[in-house]
Amino acid sequence: MAGAMGQRLPELIAEYEVPGAALAYLHEGELHEFAAGTLNTATGVDSTPDSLYQIGSITKVWTATLLMLQIERGRLGLDTPVAEVLPDFKVADPEVTKTVTIRHLLTHTSGIDGDLFLDTGRGDDCVQKYVEACADLVQNHPLGVTQSYCNSGFTIAGRVLEVLAGKRWDDVLQEDIVEPLGLTHTWTLPEDVLRFRAAMGHVEGGPAPMWGLMRSAGPAGLICARPADVVAFARAHLEGGLLADPQAMWEPQVEIPNPYALGRQWGIGWILDEWDGQRVISHGGNTIGQHAMLWAVPGTGTIACVTTNGGHSGSFTRAVATELFKELDGLTVPPTLGPPETPVEVDAGRYAGVYERAGARMTVSLRDGEPWLRMEATGALADLHKPQESRLVAVDDTTFVFRSPEDPDWMSAVFYELPDGSPYVHLGARATPKTG
Known part of the structure; x- marks a missing residue:
């Protein structure tokens, strides 16, 4: 498959009008890396396996892992109220302010309206300022009754980490995950990313009007990495190297009301699904014109990460996964739900x-x-x-x-x-x- 994917990747980026992409996968203990296309259509710089792409919300699994490390160290529990660590924390609903827990944040069940994108500056206090601004956030749904994706909740989780560790979320990430795993191409701040080849997002056929999201979104989605580093992170979840009990993060926490898009359930950070009877843990990420996907199959040990910078990126990453996992593990990636063969009459x-x-x-x-x-x-x-x-x-x-x-x-x-x-x-x- 290694040679075949080297040929298929450029064919697929052409088919799905993706400017550039990179792929890394681990199979039977061996790492394979590929790249094709360009990082930026305005400069023509080639995409390489070592290029850094924005992995977006895959970052949330890293933040969840950091909190699980704190839990294993006895600093707090999944059911610890956020207000116990952040005494000044506040959202619009006073009862939620008092009772929302770490588990609610990491499973997207807090009900806190989750898409507040707020620029609180480039300072090291940007996450703290963001959490202070959450005081007016209303409930999207009552606490714990359903699942709704919540970016805000993960920035709040990042602030919990900062208070527990007494340092920036970026530094906790480096010290507790990046350095222990020996990752050399995983960064959060633009001034660090600029030391490497870095992808530019594309929208409407050209480079995006801005490179990245505001720094306050860090714990929810600002990691930039090469796919091989993301695979190494997932490998530690399958084989050990970070958490004493990584499988605790794969335990189903809530059913996803719409199981046809990402998966059937949410665990702690991870999205959970099943392909041909095999458990699959995954997460995706989208930023401004960039998209990334990470899948891991614990039963076979196969892990894959693919990154893109525009075009029909979701269709592209699904096509890569469909071919890759069929060839490597004989698994069928569930197709996207489409119209039924026979029209359905509904009021x-x-x-x-x-x-x-x-x-x-x-x-x-x-x-x-x-x-x-x-x-x-x-x-x-x-x-x-x-x-x-x-x-x-x-x-x-x-x-x-x-x-x-x-x-x-x-x-x-x-x-x-x-x-x-x-x-x-x-x-x-x-x-x-x-x-x-």
Whole structure:
């Protein structure tokens, strides 16, 4: 497969219009590395195996691991209230302020509205300032009743680490993971990344208007790394080298209401799924025009990380995984959910209305009897995403799929109710309440 992937990677980046990509995988104890394309279409610099890409939210597994290390050292527990470590911590709901725990943060079950992207400066106090700004964050859903992806929660988790360790999150990362594993191409700050070849994100066919996210997003998504370093990190979760009990992070904590996108369950940091009866732990990441995916199969020991800097990046990484794991382990990556062969008749009118949370507004309406979805970004990143409208196609009574004209892959949306009857839609790993 090694030689074949060396040929297939450039073919796949051409097919999915990806400017550049890098891939590393571990199979039967041997590491393989590949790269193709360019890091920046404006400069033409080649992508190489040692190039640093933004791995985005894969960073969350690293932050979760750092907290698990603190737990193993007896500094706190998964069910320790955040306020016990951060006495000044506050969100809009006073009861959540008092009772939200580390477990809630690391499993995306806190209900804290999770897409607050706020630039609090480049100073070493940026994470502290971000957490102070969370005082006005409302609940996306009641504490612990469902799963909704929460970037804010992981920055709060990063602040917990800073207070426990008495140093910056960036330094805790270096001292507790990067240095013990001997990683040489894993950094968080632009001035360190600039010492290496570094990928530039691309949007709408050209270089993105900015290189990266604000520093306050660090614990939630600012690691830059070569794929081989990310594979080495995951290998420590399979084979040991960081945690005394890494499998504790693979224990299911919550069912994902929409299991068709990322996986079926969330563990501590990790997304959990099953392919052909084999447990799979994974995580993905998206920044401004960059995308990365990490998969590990504990039963076979195979690990793969692929990084990209634009184009149809999600479809690309799925195509790489589909070919790679079929060849290496004989595993079938579940295909993206699409429309059923036989059309399904559903009363979609009951789902019509506005669904809104921090950073996003979704409107479901009927046009000639057919449901349509309009998605709009709001907040700090609104200018980077144009509003998008798509027809919803029913798969069953609560599940619909849709896609944009530019994207070859379908996305899924699941309409459901919380135990108290509140209507929600689960899309893009997030639970969004119906507000109108």
